[in-house]
Amino acid sequence: MSAPIVAVIGGGQLARMMQEEASALGIHLRALVEAPDGSTALVTVDSPVGAADDAGAVRALAAGAGALTFEHEHQDDALLRALAAEGVRVRPSPDALLLARDKIAMRRAMDVAGLPQPAWTEATGDGAAIRATVRGFAAEHGWPVILKTPRGGYDGHGVLLVRQESDLEAGRAGQWIDAVATGGATGGGGSLGGGAVTSLLVEQAIPFTRELAALQARSPSGRIASWPVVETIQADGMCSEALAPAPGLDPAAADEAMRIGREIAERFDVTGVLAVELFAVEAFGEPTRLFVNELAMRPHNSGHWTQDGAVTSQFAQHLRAVLDLPLGSAEPTAGACVMVNLIGGRHEPGEDALARAMAADPEARIHLYGKSWRTGRKLGHVNLVGPADGVEALRERARAVVAILRGDA
Ligand SMILES: Nc1ncnc2c1ncn2[C@@H]1O[C@H](COP(=O)(O)OP(=O)(O)OP(=O)(O)O)[C@@H](O)[C@H]1O
Ligand SMILES: [Mg+2]
Structure with a gap:
C-alpha cells in the first residue's frame, strides 16, 4: 500500500485538521501554505510556502497527487481550469467551486435548480444606478435589505444590513456603493472583504428563526x-x-x-x-x-x-x-x-x-x-x-x- 497524496491549497485550521485525519488514514497531505509558521505548516511535514494563484507553485503541489483540493474558495479559476485540462483531478471541479466563490453565480444556479432562496438581484453600474436598483428592490420586497459583495467575503465581512433608503447615501452602505461604482475597488481585508468588486448582490432580509x-x-x-x-x-x-x-x-x-x-x-x-x-x-x-x-x-x-x-x-x-x-x-x-x-x-x-x-x-x-x-x-x-x-x-x-x-x- 503506497500512501495516496492529497494536495490542498491553504494553510489555515481546516487543512491542519485534514492533516490529523490524513495521518490516521495513511494519506500523505501536501499543503500549499501562506507562511512557514501557520496553522497547517506547524503539523504538516510537506508544506511548501507559496501563493494560491502562483501557477508554478500549484503545479508542483499537484504533481503526483491523487487529488487537488482547497481549504478556501478564493482560487484562481483560470489556473484551476488549466490544471484540470492537464489531467489534475481538481476537486471540487472549477465549475462547482464557482458556486462557492461567487454568490451571484450561486444565486443564479439556485434559481435554475428551483431551490428556495431569498429574493435577490444584482446591482451594478454607477452609484446612481446601484442606488436605483436597491431602491426598486426594496420597493418590491421591503426594507431592510442585505447587500453582499459577491466574492471574497468570509465570516460576515462583505455582508451589510441596510435598514432604510437614507442609509444608501451615508455610512458603510454609501461607501460600498461608491467603491463598487468607481470600479474594481479592492477590499483587502477591509469591509469589502478582498478581491475586485464590480457589482453587489442585493438580497431580501429573511426574518429567520x-x-x-x-x-x-x-x-x-x-x-x-x-x-x-x-x-x-x-x-x-x-x-x-x-x-x-x-x-x-x-x-x-x-x-x-x-x-x-x-x-x-x-x-x-x-x-x-x-x-x-x-x-x-x-x-x-x-x-x-x-x-x-x-x-x-x-x-x-x-x-x-x-x-x-x-x-x-x-x-x-x-x-x-x-x-x-x-x-x-x-x-x-x-x-x-x-x-x-x-x-x-x-x-x-x-x-x-x-x-x-x-x-x-x-x-x-x-x-x-x-x-x-x-x-x-x-x-x-x-x-x-x-x-x-x-x-x-x-x-x-x-x-x-x-x-x-x-x-x-
Ligand atoms: N438574506 C439574508 N437575510 C438575513 N440574514 C442574512 C442574509 N444574508 C446573510 N445574513 C446574515 O449574515 C450572515 C453572514 O452572511 P453570509 O453567510 O452570506 O456571509 P459570509 O461572510 O460569506 O459568511 P461565512 O461567515 O459563512 O463565511 C449569515 O449567517 C446571516 O446571519
Ligand atoms: Mg455564511
Missing part, C-alpha cells in the same frame, strides 16, 4: 453521505456555535434540508464536503420554510462537531471523497454534540488557561489551531457530546471551557 447547515460529502463516483442537519449560531456575522442535530427541528424540515443538500451536490457535481447554509422560518402549526443562504465546498465550521460526535469526521470524509475512496459512516455517535468556537477576546489569556480549561471539564474535547492570539480571530473550538435532551447543559459546559481558554474566566 434560526440558521441551519446541511453537511454532506460526495465522491466523484457519486456516493453521498449526509450528516444530521445542525443549527448554527452566528455572532457578528461569524459562526460561534453549532448544535448537532438541530434541537427540536421539524423532521420534515430536516429531511428537506438534507434533500436540498443532496440536490445541490448531485446537480452541480460537487465533490468533497459541501455545506449548505440555510435560513429557517418556523411558525407554530405551519410547515418550516427554508432558504438557501450560501455554499461552502470544503470542511466547514458547522461541521467541526463531527470530529467528536460522528463516526466519520468531515475532515476524514473530505479526504476520502476527493480521492474517490469509499465514504465513512456519517452517523452521529451520541444523542447530541455541541461545538463552541474559541474566538480571540480582548486580552490574551494567561499561561495557565489551557491547564485550567482541561481541569474544568475533563470530557471537553479541545481543538486548538496553533495560531497566535488576536482579538476576533478563530483560534480553536471545543466539542462536547451527551444525551439528546441535554443540549443546553452541554452548551453551558462548552462555553465555560471556552471562556477559560479566552482568558475571560
Whole structure:
C-alpha cells in the first residue's frame, strides 16, 4: 500500500485538521501554505510556502497527487481550469467551486435548480444606478435589505444590513456603493472583504428563526453521505456555535434540508464536503420554510462537531471523497454534540488557561489551531457530546471551557 497524496491549497485550521485525519488514514497531505509558521505548516511535514494563484507553485503541489483540493474558495479559476485540462483531478471541479466563490453565480444556479432562496438581484453600474436598483428592490420586497459583495467575503465581512433608503447615501452602505461604482475597488481585508468588486448582490432580509447547515460529502463516483442537519449560531456575522442535530427541528424540515443538500451536490457535481447554509422560518402549526443562504465546498465550521460526535469526521470524509475512496459512516455517535468556537477576546489569556480549561471539564474535547492570539480571530473550538435532551447543559459546559481558554474566566 503506497500512501495516496492529497494536495490542498491553504494553510489555515481546516487543512491542519485534514492533516490529523490524513495521518490516521495513511494519506500523505501536501499543503500549499501562506507562511512557514501557520496553522497547517506547524503539523504538516510537506508544506511548501507559496501563493494560491502562483501557477508554478500549484503545479508542483499537484504533481503526483491523487487529488487537488482547497481549504478556501478564493482560487484562481483560470489556473484551476488549466490544471484540470492537464489531467489534475481538481476537486471540487472549477465549475462547482464557482458556486462557492461567487454568490451571484450561486444565486443564479439556485434559481435554475428551483431551490428556495431569498429574493435577490444584482446591482451594478454607477452609484446612481446601484442606488436605483436597491431602491426598486426594496420597493418590491421591503426594507431592510442585505447587500453582499459577491466574492471574497468570509465570516460576515462583505455582508451589510441596510435598514432604510437614507442609509444608501451615508455610512458603510454609501461607501460600498461608491467603491463598487468607481470600479474594481479592492477590499483587502477591509469591509469589502478582498478581491475586485464590480457589482453587489442585493438580497431580501429573511426574518429567520434560526440558521441551519446541511453537511454532506460526495465522491466523484457519486456516493453521498449526509450528516444530521445542525443549527448554527452566528455572532457578528461569524459562526460561534453549532448544535448537532438541530434541537427540536421539524423532521420534515430536516429531511428537506438534507434533500436540498443532496440536490445541490448531485446537480452541480460537487465533490468533497459541501455545506449548505440555510435560513429557517418556523411558525407554530405551519410547515418550516427554508432558504438557501450560501455554499461552502470544503470542511466547514458547522461541521467541526463531527470530529467528536460522528463516526466519520468531515475532515476524514473530505479526504476520502476527493480521492474517490469509499465514504465513512456519517452517523452521529451520541444523542447530541455541541461545538463552541474559541474566538480571540480582548486580552490574551494567561499561561495557565489551557491547564485550567482541561481541569474544568475533563470530557471537553479541545481543538486548538496553533495560531497566535488576536482579538476576533478563530483560534480553536471545543466539542462536547451527551444525551439528546441535554443540549443546553452541554452548551453551558462548552462555553465555560471556552471562556477559560479566552482568558475571560
Ligand atoms: N438574506 C439574508 N437575510 C438575513 N440574514 C442574512 C442574509 N444574508 C446573510 N445574513 C446574515 O449574515 C450572515 C453572514 O452572511 P453570509 O453567510 O452570506 O456571509 P459570509 O461572510 O460569506 O459568511 P461565512 O461567515 O459563512 O463565511 C449569515 O449567517 C446571516 O446571519
Ligand atoms: Mg455564511
